[in-house]
Amino acid sequence: MARIIAIANQKGGVGKTTTAVNLASALSQTPRRVLLVDLDAQGNATMGSGVDKRELAASTCDVLLEEVHAADAVVRTPEGFDLLPGNTDLTAAEIELMDEEGREQRLKRALDPLRPEYDYIIVDCPPALSLLTLNALTAADSVLVPMQCEYYALEGLSSLLQTIEALKARLNPGLEIEGVLRTMFDVRNNLTNAVSAELVTHFGDKVFRTIVPRNVRLAEAPSHGQSIVGYDRASRGAIAYLGLAGEVIRRQREREQKENAA
Numbered sequence: 001m002a003r004i005i006a007i008a009n010q011k012g013g014v015g016k017t018t019t020a021v022n023l024a025s026a027l028s029q030t031p032r033r034v035l036l037v038d039l040d041a042q043g044n045a046t047m048g049s050g051v052d053k054r055e056l057a058a059s060t061c062d063v064l065l066e067e068v069h070a071a072d073a074v075v076r077t078p079e080g081f082d083l084l085p086g087n088t089d090l091t092a093a094e095i096e097l098m099d100e101e102g103r104e105q106r107l108k109r110a111l112d113p114l115r116p117e118y119d120y121i122i123v124d125c126p127p128a129l130s131l132l133t134l135n136a137l138t139a140a141d142s143v144l145v146p147m148q149c150e151y152y153a154l155e156g157l158s159s160l161l162q163t164i165e166a167l168k169a170r171l172n173p174g175l176e177i178e179g180v181l182r183t184m185f186d187v188r189n190n191l192t193n194a195v196s197a198e199l200v201t202h203f204g205d206k207v208f209r210t211i212v213p214r215n216v217r218l219a220e221a222p223s224h225g226q227s228i229v230g231y232d233r234a235s236r237g238a239i240a241y242l243g244l245a246g247e248v249i250r251r252q253r254e255r256e257q258k259e260n261a262a
Contacts, residue, residue, distance in 0.1 A: 002035070002118035003252060004111065005178050006140035011156040012127035015146045015183035015212065016040075018222070019244075020124035021048045022237070023144075025227035026245035028081040032119040035074065038086030039107070039132050041094075045124040046085040050078040050225035053087040061089035063110045064135070065096060070110040079230045082118075094131050103131060104171055108139035120248075129163055137164065138171045142178035144248075146212075149182055149195035177203075178251070181244065183212040210244040212237065 007020045017040065024036040038045040039060055043053035053059075058073035063084065074082050097103040111121060123136045137143065143164060147153045157180070168175050180203055186192050200207050212218075218237030221228045228237040 002115040002121045004121045004140045006123045006125055006136040006143050008125040008133060008143050009145050009147055010127060010129045010160060014148050017044045017124050019146045020045050020122050022227045022241040023244060024081045024122045025079050025229045026241045027120050029229060030245060034081040035118045035121045036081055037084040037123040039136055040086060040124055040126040041088050041090040043087040048222040049083050051075055051083055051085050056085050056087060059089055060084050060086040061093040064093045064106045070114055079227055097131060104134045104138045107135035111139050137167050142176040144178040146181045146183045148184050149192040177206055179206050179208045181208050184214050185211045186214050208244060208247050210240055210247055212240045
């Protein structure tokens with residue numbers, strides 16, 4: 001049964017899509033059965049996975065509007081993981097769903113039949129606490145929060161955590177924090193190191209040990225329609241995301257051991 005992980009942070013430019021695509025690719029190398037869901041109208045996760053968002057037979061929009069079953073919209077990526085692709089139609093879907101009853105549950109209902117088919121379902125959220133993000137958080141078992149180690153990022157994280165707590169009370173009591181991932185990390189920057197230390201102090205083992213560095217190859221990969229693992233497996237960025245996949249798998253194994261012991 002798949003674990004659904006939403007990649008969320010309402011702040012833009014922190015590496016959400018980069019993390020979603022590269023974590024999906026890295027997990028599929030382990031090998032695990034992985035589905036990546038592109039819930040961002042920009043469609044960057046779709047393009048970054050080697051699928052043209054302009055030539056989709058069906059998209060996440062059609063799934064949310066319940067015009068297509070999720071299984072019928074899934075496409076295979078060149079790197080071996082499956083993709084539920086997204087494009088600008090998602091903006092229209094969000095508007096159409098505004099007045100619908102149970103609108104926050106649409107993605108959950110769509111993904112539930114697919115859970116037995118995968119080990120992990122990764123959801124790339126838009127950079128806002130919108131209806132699409134609420135759908136992702138309602139469907140998810142946990143939230144992975146990528147963030148840059150800068151002052152404003154800490155404020156954004158506090159806001160996101162408050163939203164998660166409110167959502168747990170109303171829509172998804174089992175939602176957990178999968179972890180906080182430090183991205184675009186520059187060890188030469190004193191503020192970056194200070195914020196990183198503060199994160200570890202406040203969140204302890206919820207902060208992933210993996211740190212994603214600023215890396216030119218990582219920035220180049222999406223323009224080739226590839227993850228960093230497919231583009232340059234020996235790069236520092238690829239090594240970081242393979243390490244993150246290992247941490248995610250280890251945490252899942254520890255959870256399962258605790259449940260079995262209980």
